[in-house]
Amino acid sequence: MAKADFICSIIIIVFSLFMIYNCIIMPKYEEWGLYATPGMPPFIFFSILLIMGIILLRRSVFLRGYKIQIKKDHLLRLYHSVAVRRFAVALSLVIFYSFLLGKIHFVIISAVYIFTNIYIFKGTIWWINFIISIATSFAIWLLFKVIFLVPLP
Numbered sequence: 001m002a003k004a005d006f007i008c009s010i011i012i013i014v015f016s017l018f019m020i021y022n023c024i025i026m027p028k029y030e031e032w033g034l035y036a037t038p039g040m041p042p043f044i045f046f047s048i049l050l051i052m053g054i055i056l057l058r059r060s061v062f063l064r065g066y067k068i069q070i071k072k073d074h075l076l077r078l079y080h081s082v083a084v085r086r087f088a089v090a091l092s093l094v095i096f097y098s099f100l101l102g103k104i105h106f107v108i109i110s111a112v113y114i115f116t117n118i119y120i121f122k123g124t125i126w127w128i129n130f131i132i133s134i135a136t137s138f139a140i141w142l143l144f145k146v147i148f149l150v151p152l153p
Contacts, residue, residue: 020046111134
């Protein structure tokens with residue numbers, strides 16, 4: 001597992017640094033105070049994730065996980081793995097969501113994102129999925145935008 005930990009830790013560190021950078025360049029609403037800065041909660045989350053990635057990297061280096069030999073059969077097994085395909089689909093959906101966030105109203109893009117996730121990963125039948133996705137995205141919008149007065153993209 002040291003080799004897998006080494007690879008995962010590199011991915012976690014790079015992704016965390018990318019997201020921390022994005023949190024820093026997010027628009028700030030200084031007149032509302034620090035609590036209303038939309039980049040603050042993800043900044044804290046990804047900072048913690050970065051620390052955990054560094055700890056995982058340190059542990060894997062200590063166990064010599066950096067001695068990686070890539071073979072063709074390993075890559076083929078990885079390519080045909082159901083877990084890797086599901087991860088790729090989930091990551092693609094997150095990236096797609098993040099690019100459309102701010103360009104399309106929050107409730108609409110969030111409902112589509114939730115609906116697509118539930119549909120792809122076969123959570124429930126389509127009409128229950130539709131109700132769940134609309135209700136959840138509207139409740140999140142209502143809670144943050146109207147009750148907590150936190151600006152959403």
